[in-house]
Amino acid sequence: MAEGLVWLPDAMAGPTPVSALIHAATMVTAGVYLLARSSPLLVGEPAVASVIVFVGTLTALYGAFCALGQWDIKRIVAYTTISTLGYMMVALGVGAYGAALALLLAHAFYKALLFLTSGSVIHALGGVQDVRRMGGLRKRLPVTHLHGLVGALAMGGAPLLSGFWAKEAILTASLASPQGGVLLYIMVLFTALVTAFYSARWYVLVFGGTYRGSAPVHEPPALMRWPNHLLALGALLMGYLALPQPLPNGLASFLAGTLAPLEFSEPSLALEWSLIALSALVALVGLYAGYRFFQRPTLPEDYRDLEEIAEQGFYINQFYDAAFSRPLQVLASRLLAGDRALLGGYIAYGRTMIWAGWWLARTQSGFLRLYAVAFFLGVVLLLWWGLLR
Template sequence: MQETVLLPLIILLPLLGFAVLGLWGRRLPEPVPGVVASALVLGSLLLGLVLLGQGGARWAVEDWIPGVPLSFVLDNLSGLMVMVVAGVGFLIHVYAIGYMHSDPGFSRFFSYFNLFIAAMLVLVLGDSLPVVFIGWEGVGLASYLLIGFWYTERVNADSARKAFIVNRIGDLGFLLGMGVLWAHFGTLSISELRELIAPEGEFAVGINVAAVSLAAFLLFIGAIGKSAQVPLMVWLPDAMAGPTPVSALIHAATMVTAGVYLLCRNSFLYFDLPDVSFWVVLIGMLTALYGALCAFGQTDIKRIVAYSTLSQLGYMFVAAGVGAYWVAMFHVLTHAFFKALLFMSSGAVIHALGGEQDVRKMGGMWNYLPQTRIHGLVGALALGGLPLLSGFWSKDAILAASYEYSALLWFVMLITAALTALYSMRWFVLVFMGKYRGHEHPHESPAVMTWPNHVLTLGSLFAGFVGLPYVVQSENLLEPWLNKAIVHHEHEKLPVLDEWALILVSAVVALGALYYGYRFFQAEAAGRLPAWFTRFQEASLRSFYADDVYNALLVRPLKSLAKILFDADGGLLGGFWWLGSATGNLGALLARLETGYLRFYAAGLLIAAVLLVLVGVIR
């Protein structure tokens, strides 16, 4: 691995775009800001690929903070994330040139977009936890700016604040976790911590396991916030307030996968801590199931896909919790393709319908959007786990790893996979099938929006072939490549018959659920749903009252407490109001003595002298 100053240039290119477009972007005609921003992200991708092809890279300033270097590393794990962040991010940038056409904030949008990419690259390339945390907070800031991009509408500004505030809860866990590691090991360099804690792929003799457990759990809390896991999941659906390219960038390639990456980058903390890993598995399982159930009731085309992101992140956490870190990253890779494709297909539909986002007013887009219909179909099938598509292979790997951990976990995740196939078909049927239920004149998107989706479609079809199970390919491309950068336990593969049985069951469940969902939700499009499902959808639409619970237990009590304190503060100040008024009046009276006339001041001096003499005589 070479030491090179070219490594931070991967980050500096989009950061330069943020600065230039932020300062002078308004002077540039459309689409120049979008072209510049896209080119700089492409430059980061190409530079990252070149350095990765040369065996990786490292760069550090050792004396940045005593004991904490400003260090970056490009290894196989961070290299995969650079490909996802900059690669898929580049396609989303190009797509946004068409989507944001004629928007008054066109240049400001791409300035924020470049900031988002730069912050995420800091996060994935950082080799010390404080550097990672800078990127961690950077993506939080960029998401705030982008979710609330159309800030003149109150709902958008409120959604941005909600995302920002909820993430601060997880960030506190991250900070406390760093504090524990610093107190016990005297360094926050990830490479140094790995050498101290698990130098030979197992915990060092005499290591303080309690301290490692506490630090690992606190960092996990940080991951819960950033990746919107239960119970800090309430911000993610509200992130749909931003423009559609923002939703694609946050949900597919960047921010929400940061928590998964944090667990895998610090696998040396988790790989031999079954108690902490159990909580990772439990939270991931609950989030996967919760997100899938919430998707059934949504009527906003983007919120359906948003809740699918919530669920898919739960899959990734389950994989990391059971120790299959490479599988978690495998799903990050495949998910980036099909989730970006789903969001950008949704954006194409919204564009075609003049901004309409309610699926109840859609339908029939198969007849109007000849390219987007293929994109939407492939995205939905990949999400639903159709055999041979990318989503099938990564989900099957998660199901196999879950089966090795617990048969019960495998069963719950299999049920969740079936639900995923059902709601993915709901999205497709309500948008593309049947008759058009609106009043617009749908039209296909321009080439600048469709070509990125062509590339994402290819990724959704074929990306899964880099991680095939061993019964199909004795050694796949991804597992040994990623495991060079991940601390993990080597274990025996499942018996061949068991592996084939799991693949067959996964395939049959996916095919059956996709077919059933296709037939069942045609009834919803026609308004003929069973009464029980309508009642279920009402609860699902409100996210099973998660926000209501938060409002009842936290928001309203804290608002009431704040009002009491504010009124008490006002009453306390009011009690001294007479003193303030008297002081103010006296000051106003004395100010009138400042006339600026010399004779007035001389007369005043004479009067004062006479008064002093009289006082002396009287005494």
């Protein structure tokens, strides 16, 4: 794939712990955290908020569908980060700044868990990263399997896990906010369905079915397992820091006075818990449908076509390369050639002046008689030129 707009999945060539840090602690944190901290500037700016919501929704959908076509175990998880970033941006756009940071916190645990679990699988298979050469690792890697199961369920929004509570708050805000509405709620809920679907895909391709590889399999050492134990615990429990009303929301209390207040009234308890039940149902349907769908020996032709397009990132990189990168490269090369020609002219002029100065300096001999003769000859030439006129 050409280098271009979507750089994050292409950065997965590095070590797995580095990937986990990029997705869980640095790259995601920076933009979302700074926007949340700048929330007082966003209040009362509906145009800016609408742009954030629009970009966030497209990003969430794009990342979700791209994840359905990837085959590298880490690249699948990388595209899920793009989708979750879109979720967070939707929350920021609708004014649910606390919900955005709640998902940021939950995402840090389950996404780091998924990456380090992927690293454990790669280590166990001797460097294999293609999920088409995996499968059937549930019994061969029982401890790593539990880590992957917790991470996939949390990412898919399974009820009572950390990802569920954070995403539920964003779904509720997308319906209740002035920048949201029914259409936005349906789009975000559909993204949640696709999220659960691709979470099940990752799990089934890695741990479900039968083993499709040839490399010997061994459980990673305790040094690699213990960090995953702690991350799995966070993926299970971190969502309980931000529970819906009337349950306690410790994160909101902690952030009080730091973030701008909500610009909309929270829905009634009946409506909010109805939306919670709906989001739980959607997550369970998506997880179950994905689990059953990807266990098929042969997938439908329509899905395989979608998978092929999604593997290429819907050709966004190719479009960006053709529409922007190459024209700008041509323009830059022309400007460079012109700059070199102009600079070369200045350099030639400067060298000429240096040469002329060097020869003029040779005339400064210091002999007074030579200066007098030169002065006399100059006067004669001037008089002769004047008489000829």
